[in-house]
Amino acid sequence: MSETSRQSATAPRDMGALAPRLILPGLCILLVLTVTYAVTLGRYEIGFVDVWLILLDNLVPLGDASWTELEESVVELVRLPRILAALLIGAGLAVSGAALQGLFRNPLVDPGIIGVTSGAAFGGTLAILTIGAGYPMLAIAFAFGIGSMLVVRFLASYKGRTSILTLVLSGVIVSAFFEASISIIKLMADPHQKLPAITYWLMGSVASTNYRDLALIALAILPASVVIYALRYQINILSLGEDKARALGSPVMLVQWLVFACTAFISAGVVATSGIIGWVGLVIPHAARALVGAEHGRLLPASALMGAIYMILVDTVARTLTEAEIPIGIITALIGVPVFALLLRRLQRTSGWGID
Numbered sequence: 001m002s003e004t005s006r007q008s009a010t011a012p013r014d015m016g017a018l019a020p021r022l023i024l025p026g027l028c029i030l031l032v033l034t035v036t037y038a039v040t041l042g043r044y045e046i047g048f049v050d051v052w053l054i055l056l057d058n059l060v061p062l063g064d065a066s067w068t069e070l071e072e073s074v075v076e077l078v079r080l081p082r083i084l085a086a087l088l089i090g091a092g093l094a095v096s097g098a099a100l101q102g103l104f105r106n107p108l109v110d111p112g113i114i115g116v117t118s119g120a121a122f123g124g125t126l127a128i129l130t131i132g133a134g135y136p137m138l139a140i141a142f143a144f145g146i147g148s149m150l151v152v153r154f155l156a157s158y159k160g161r162t163s164i165l166t167l168v169l170s171g172v173i174v175s176a177f178f179e180a181s182i183s184i185i186k187l188m189a190d191p192h193q194k195l196p197a198i199t200y201w202l203m204g205s206v207a208s209t210n211y212r213d214l215a216l217i218a219l220a221i222l223p224a225s226v227v228i229y230a231l232r233y234q235i236n237i238l239s240l241g242e243d244k245a246r247a248l249g250s251p252v253m254l255v256q257w258l259v260f261a262c263t264a265f266i267s268a269g270v271v272a273t274s275g276i277i278g279w280v281g282l283v284i285p286h287a288a289r290a291l292v293g294a295e296h297g298r299l300l301p302a303s304a305l306m307g308a309i310y311m312i313l314v315d316t317v318a319r320t321l322t323e324a325e326i327p328i329g330i331i332t333a334l335i336g337v338p339v340f341a342l343l344l345r346r347l348q349r350t351s352g353w354g355i356d
Contacts, residue, residue: 220269
């Protein structure tokens with residue numbers, strides 16, 4: 001074989017190996033551009049350059065400002081906190097979904113499968129009914145979310161062992177109980193004050209997010225996401241099946257419950273601060289897997305970046321499409337259902353997911 005032929009044969013292989021390495025930096029750049037563009041949009045339009053100058057002025061005073069105090073307040077106090085909250089929520093839910101799908105070896109799994117979402121939603125609705133909204137409500141919703149995961153674990157464990165099927169069924173049982181309890185609270189709520197507040201909160205929104213709320217969201221999502229990423233190689237092993245993982249020496253039960261606990265913290269933190277936001281952890285990991293493959297060392301960061309970009313775009317649509325803000329949970333469902341239906345059809349034809 002001539003040198004020219006050898007080079008032409010290896011070129012596609014080199015490009016194929018290089019492509020996944022370029023995707024993550026490309027997503028990082030796209031995320032920065034998406035955040036900046038989202039900040040420019042709204043009732044008061046602010047230039048792309050002015051957004052960067054306003055933010056840079058906090059680090060290095062720029063002297064004469066080309067922007068007004070109103071524009072600075074809009075960027076720093078109104079838009080930036082909610083956009084960063086959407087970023088964290090999208091990243092956290094996508095990471096949770098990717099980890100659970102690998103752990104369960106099932107592309108239909110999302111963070112709601114372990115009952116945390118419904119438990120936190122019940123805690124929040126109960127708090128709104130009894131004490132009203134505020135930080136006590138966040139604490140109660142978070143506590144119920146974590147508590148529901150512990151109940152699922154108790155129901156699913158027998159003689160120190162837990163099967164995936166039993167865990168899923170336990171999650172269904174706990175979710176059904178809390179959803180029925182939420183319906184009871186709605187019936188008891190004042191239809192003029194409490195019921196609208198409960199209904200709007202359950203549909204999901206980051207409209208009233210401030211920096212203190214943002215700190216709570218970050219505290220719930222970032223440490224748990226770091227732990228999940230640290231377990232990426234163990235999740236790769238578990239995605240081969242529990243028997244093979246045990247044969248390879250993996251601490252199966254420990255890894256499973258660490259992932260469950262981390263996803264519970266993320267889901268409970270999201271629901272407590274922003275209501276129920278569905279379909280992100282179900283759909284985004286599929287799109288990320290199509291780009292970077294199923295290896296969790298690449299899949300988890302790609303899912304986080306794509307989830308962040310997706311949620312920022314959804315929040316931008318929610319606050320700019322109409323004069324009245326649309327709850328983001330509605331938009332994620334309207335987008336997620338048809339997208340997931342298409343992905344499911346594609347998975348049936350071309351996916352490497354096994355049915356066993």
